[in-house]
Amino acid sequence: MQTPISPSDNLKVYVISDSAGETGESVVRAAAAQFHPVHLEIKRFPFIDSIDMIDQVLKLAIRHEAVIAFTLVVPELRRYILDQALKLQLVCIDVLGPVVDRFEKKLGLTSKHLPGMVHRLDEHYFKKVEAVEFAVKYDDCRDPRGILKADVVLVGVSRTSKTPLSMYLAYKSFKVANVPLVPEIKPPNELFEADPKKIVGLKISTRKLNAIRKERLKSLGLNEDADYANTNRIQDELAYAVDLMDRLGCKVIDVSDKAVEETASVILEWFSHQNR
Structure with a gap:
C-alpha cells in the first residue's frame, strides 16, 4: 500500500489516456494547485488502447509509487484498470468515468465510448x-x-x-x-x-x-x-x-x-x- 509523502517530496502522477492526455493532466494540475508547495511530477501515457499497455504503466506506478489518473472511455479498459489498481493497492482516479456515467443516467442515453472526442479534428x-x-x-x-x-x-x-x-x-x-x-x-x-x-x-x-x-x-x-x-x-x-x-x-x-x-x-x- 502506498504511504503518504512529505510536502518536500515529489507527488508523482501517471496520466493514462486513450487520447493525448491533456484533459487528465489539466485536472491533475488544477487539483494539485490546492496543495502548494507540494512539487508535482506528471508523466503522460497517451493513446493507451490495450490491457497489455495498461499493465506496463501499472508496473511503473508500483515501482515509483505514483498515483494513477486516467481518462479511458472504453468500459472494458476502465473496469480493468480500476480492478487492477484495487488489487495492487494503487491510488487510482477515474477522471471522466463518473461524469460520463451521470450524463448517461440524466440523458437516458449510452455514451459513444469513442476515444479522443474532445480533440477531434473539427x-x-x-x-x-x-x-x-x-x-x-x-x-x-x-x-x-x-x-x-x-x-x-x-x-x-x-x-x-x-x-x-x-x-x-x-x-x-x-x-x-x-x-x-x-x-x-x-x-x-x-x-x-x-x-x-x-x-x-x-x-x-x-x-x-x-x-x-x-x-x-x-x-x-x-x-x-x-x-x-x-x-x-x-x-x-x-x-x-x-x-x-x-x-x-x-x-x-x-x-x-x-x-x-x-x-x-x-x-x-x-x-x-x-x-x-
Whole structure:
C-alpha cells in the first residue's frame, strides 16, 4: 500500500489516456494547485488502447509509487484498470468515468465510448492550432504587423506574463500579439492604429515586479542587483507604461497578485461584454 509523502517530496502522477492526455493532466494540475508547495511530477501515457499497455504503466506506478489518473472511455479498459489498481493497492482516479456515467443516467442515453472526442479534428480544433501558431509568431512584437491582425493585443513591461497569457488565450482560440514596453524603445506605429478595445495593458506593483525580476536573474545565474531589478529603474518603466496605456485608452488589468488563469478570465469576460 502506498504511504503518504512529505510536502518536500515529489507527488508523482501517471496520466493514462486513450487520447493525448491533456484533459487528465489539466485536472491533475488544477487539483494539485490546492496543495502548494507540494512539487508535482506528471508523466503522460497517451493513446493507451490495450490491457497489455495498461499493465506496463501499472508496473511503473508500483515501482515509483505514483498515483494513477486516467481518462479511458472504453468500459472494458476502465473496469480493468480500476480492478487492477484495487488489487495492487494503487491510488487510482477515474477522471471522466463518473461524469460520463451521470450524463448517461440524466440523458437516458449510452455514451459513444469513442476515444479522443474532445480533440477531434473539427473547425474549433484547427482554429485553436492557428491561434497558437499566431501567438508564437507575434510574440514579443517580433513582427508588429501582427498587432493589426490580432484579436487581442497585450502590452506591458518585461515579466508581466505577456507570453504565458498569450498562449493561454490562444488555447481559447484567441489570436494574441504582445508588445513589450521599454522607455528607450519607441512603440510600433501599429499599436496606435489598432482598435483600443482589443488592447489590454498589464500593470504590476513595483514590489511584485522587483521580486519576480530578482528571481529571474537568480535563475540565470546573474547578480540580482543588476539594473533590470533596480527599484528606481522599475518605477521608471512602470510610469512610462501607465502613461502609454492612458494614451492608448485601453483596458488595464493589475496582474500583481493574479495567476495567468485569473488574468485570462478577466480578459475573456471583458471581450464577452464588448461583444454583447
